[in-house]
Amino acid sequence: MHVITATAELAKFCQHAAQFDFVTVDTEFLRETTYWPKLCLVQAATTEQAVLIDPLAKGIDLSPLFELMANAAVTKVFHAARQDVEIFVKLSGDVPVNLFDTQIAASVCGYGDSVSYDNLVRSVVGVQIDKSSRFTDWSARPLSEKQLTYALADVTHLRDIYVTLRAKIDEMDRASWVADENATLSSIDTYIVKPEDAWRRLKMKINRPRDLAALKALAAWREQRAQDNDQPRGRILKDDAIYELAVQRPLQAEKFDKMRVVPRGFGRSAAASEIIKVLKEVEDLPKDSLPTLPARVHGPSPKGPIGDLIRVLLKAVSEREGVAARIIATSDDIDALVLDDNADVSALKGWRRSIFGDRALAIKHGRIGLAATDEGIIEVPISQS
Structure with missing residues (x-):
C-alpha cells in the first residue's frame, strides 16, 4: 500500500x-x-x-x-x-x-x-x-x-x-x-490552553479565597511546566495533589514528606522548590487581591421535586426528538438551571434551549405541567389566575 x-x-x-x-x-x-x-x-x-x-x-x-x-x-x-x-x-x-x-x-x-x-x-x-x-x-x-x-x-x-x-x-x-x-x-x-486558565478544568470545591488563589497559581505552574517540558500534566502532579497543596500550602521542603499526594522525597526536588516559591507569592497577596469565590446561588434543591419534573421532561423531549437525553442536557445542567435561570449551561443555549431549556424553566416557574397520556408524557399549560 x-x-x-x-x-x-x-x-x-x-x-x-x-x-x-x-x-x-x-x-x-x-x-x-x-x-x-x-x-x-x-x-x-x-x-x-x-x-x-x-x-x-x-x-x-x-x-x-x-x-x-x-x-x-x-x-x-x-x-x-x-x-x-x-x-x-x-x-x-x-x-x-x-x-x-x-x-x-x-x-x-x-x-x-x-x-x-x-x-x-x-x-x-x-x-x-x-x-x-x-x-x-x-x-x-x-x-x-x-x-x-x-x-x-x-x-x-x-x-x-x-x-x-x-x-x-x-x-x-x-x-x-x-x-x-x-x-x-x-x-x-x-485548543489553546493558557496556563492562567488551567485551573478551570479542575472540578474541586474550594471554600477560602487564598486556597483558590493557590489553586489557580499551582495549576498555572503545572500547565506551563507541562508545556515547556512536553510532559503530561499527571506526570508532573496529579489533580488531587494540586488541590491538597493549594489547601495545605507547605512552605518548607520537609513539609512535603508529611503529604501522601506527592512521592517520598519530593520536597528535595526542583519542582518542590518552584512550588514553594509559588505558594510564598500566594501567601504574600493582600486580602483585597485575592480572587472572589463563586457566589452561591440559593433556590430550590436541584434534587427536589422540581428537578425530578425537569428530568421527566428531558426523557419526554428525548423520545420525541429521537436524540439521546444526555446530548440535550446532563444531570449537572438540570441542577444548574434549577438553581439559576441564567445558568451557563448548554441546555440553555441554541437548539437545546428551543426544544428543552425554555420548557424546563416554564416547569420551574409553574407555567406548564406534565401529564401522562397513552401517547406518552405531554406538556400542559397551567392557569396563572
Missing part, C-alpha cells in the same frame, strides 16, 4: 482534493508520554482517491496539507475531530476551515451520545472494522500492511457516513443544530 513521503506528491494530492466538495481526514498520533500529540500518520480521501501521508518522512513539508485545511470551499470531514484538530492547530497555528464532525452529526440524528466510528460504520455502511491495530506504535517504521489497511478504512468509510448524515440533517432540518455544535469545535480557543 502506497504512502506519500515527499512534498511534491503531497502537493499533487492536495491540488486534486481541492477540486471536491469534501475531503475526509483522520490522524494517528501518540501522546501517552507527552503534552503535545506527536503526529505519526495522516489519512485523507476524496470520492476518487484515498491516501496515507507520512509526516515523519525525512524532508516532507506539510504546508500543502495545511493549505487544503484552510480552503473554505472544501468541507473537512472528521469523526470525533477534537484531537485531530488540536494537532493541526499545533502544527499550523490555525483551525481547519469548514469542519464537519460525523460524531456530532450522528448525535443530533439519533445515533446516540458520542457514537464510536466503528459503531457508526456498522450502522450506516454495514461493515465490521478490525480495530486490533488501533493501539499499535504508529511512530515505528515501517508500518505494517495491517496498520495501513486499518488507517485507510478510517477515511474511506467516512465518505459514505458523511453523505448519509448530511442527507439526514437536511431531511430533519437540523443544520442549525450542527452549526451550534461546531461553534466550539471551530474556535481556536478550544
Whole structure:
C-alpha cells in the first residue's frame, strides 16, 4: 500500500482534493508520554482517491496539507475531530476551515451520545472494522500492511457516513443544530490552553479565597511546566495533589514528606522548590487581591421535586426528538438551571434551549405541567389566575 513521503506528491494530492466538495481526514498520533500529540500518520480521501501521508518522512513539508485545511470551499470531514484538530492547530497555528464532525452529526440524528466510528460504520455502511491495530506504535517504521489497511478504512468509510448524515440533517432540518455544535469545535480557543486558565478544568470545591488563589497559581505552574517540558500534566502532579497543596500550602521542603499526594522525597526536588516559591507569592497577596469565590446561588434543591419534573421532561423531549437525553442536557445542567435561570449551561443555549431549556424553566416557574397520556408524557399549560 502506497504512502506519500515527499512534498511534491503531497502537493499533487492536495491540488486534486481541492477540486471536491469534501475531503475526509483522520490522524494517528501518540501522546501517552507527552503534552503535545506527536503526529505519526495522516489519512485523507476524496470520492476518487484515498491516501496515507507520512509526516515523519525525512524532508516532507506539510504546508500543502495545511493549505487544503484552510480552503473554505472544501468541507473537512472528521469523526470525533477534537484531537485531530488540536494537532493541526499545533502544527499550523490555525483551525481547519469548514469542519464537519460525523460524531456530532450522528448525535443530533439519533445515533446516540458520542457514537464510536466503528459503531457508526456498522450502522450506516454495514461493515465490521478490525480495530486490533488501533493501539499499535504508529511512530515505528515501517508500518505494517495491517496498520495501513486499518488507517485507510478510517477515511474511506467516512465518505459514505458523511453523505448519509448530511442527507439526514437536511431531511430533519437540523443544520442549525450542527452549526451550534461546531461553534466550539471551530474556535481556536478550544485548543489553546493558557496556563492562567488551567485551573478551570479542575472540578474541586474550594471554600477560602487564598486556597483558590493557590489553586489557580499551582495549576498555572503545572500547565506551563507541562508545556515547556512536553510532559503530561499527571506526570508532573496529579489533580488531587494540586488541590491538597493549594489547601495545605507547605512552605518548607520537609513539609512535603508529611503529604501522601506527592512521592517520598519530593520536597528535595526542583519542582518542590518552584512550588514553594509559588505558594510564598500566594501567601504574600493582600486580602483585597485575592480572587472572589463563586457566589452561591440559593433556590430550590436541584434534587427536589422540581428537578425530578425537569428530568421527566428531558426523557419526554428525548423520545420525541429521537436524540439521546444526555446530548440535550446532563444531570449537572438540570441542577444548574434549577438553581439559576441564567445558568451557563448548554441546555440553555441554541437548539437545546428551543426544544428543552425554555420548557424546563416554564416547569420551574409553574407555567406548564406534565401529564401522562397513552401517547406518552405531554406538556400542559397551567392557569396563572
